[in-house]
Amino acid sequence: MSRRTDYFNDPAAPKANSIVPAVTAFVVNDEGAVLMEQRSDNGRWGMPGGVQEVGEDIAGTVVREVLEETGIHVEVVGLVGIFTDPGHVIAFADGEVRQEFSLCFRAQPIGGKIKVSSESFAVRWISKTELDSLNISPTTRRRLDEGFRNAEVPVIS
Structure with a gap:
């Protein structure tokens, strides 16, 4: 199943050989549940997201990735934070080892219907307690x- 391995402050982690702008989307519905997917590349639950493509702005990346991965249409309404921890590296099966560089955006759902994509085993609205x-x-x-x-000022780390 795993096409990627995440390392967190692991001295045995391979050395990063790339940094790629990526986004995640913190999408909460009217009931306070967050949109999550069980990823097909590592089996873990995560927020929808992915890498920016040439020719799109970063908000467009958020909208596209959420729709592709979950079937939900969103509108970007803010920034949760910028996360660039060099202790988090991701090794991919093709030899790329990426240092984390992720912009986490706050988004609200505006339509669509949940669907599973090739990038996920499951997609659900999940309560904070779950x-x-x-x-x-x-x-x-x-x-x-x-x-x-829900801080007024985005976190930068």
């Missing part, structure tokens, strides 16, 4: 905590 029972990476957990904290 999050602790899921397999979630430490960096995703931090983004979720910051999103629910």
Whole structure:
């Protein structure tokens, strides 16, 4: 199943050979549940997201990735934070080892219907209380905590 391996402050982690602008979307519905997907590349639960493509602005990346991965149309309404921890590296099966560079955006759902994509095993709205029972990476957990904290000023780390 795993086409990627995440390392968190692991001295045995391979050295990063790339940094790629990526986004995640903190999408909360009217009931306070967050949009999550169980990723097909590592089996963990995460927020929808992905890498920016040439020719699109970063808000467009958020909208496209959420729609592609979950079937939900969103509108970007703010920034949760910028996460660039050099202790988090992601090794891909093709040899790329990426240092984390993720912009986490706050978005609101404006339509669509949940669907599973090739990038996920499951997509669900998950209550804040249910999050602790899921397999979630430490960096995703931090983004979720910051999103629910709803600070006026985005976190930069």
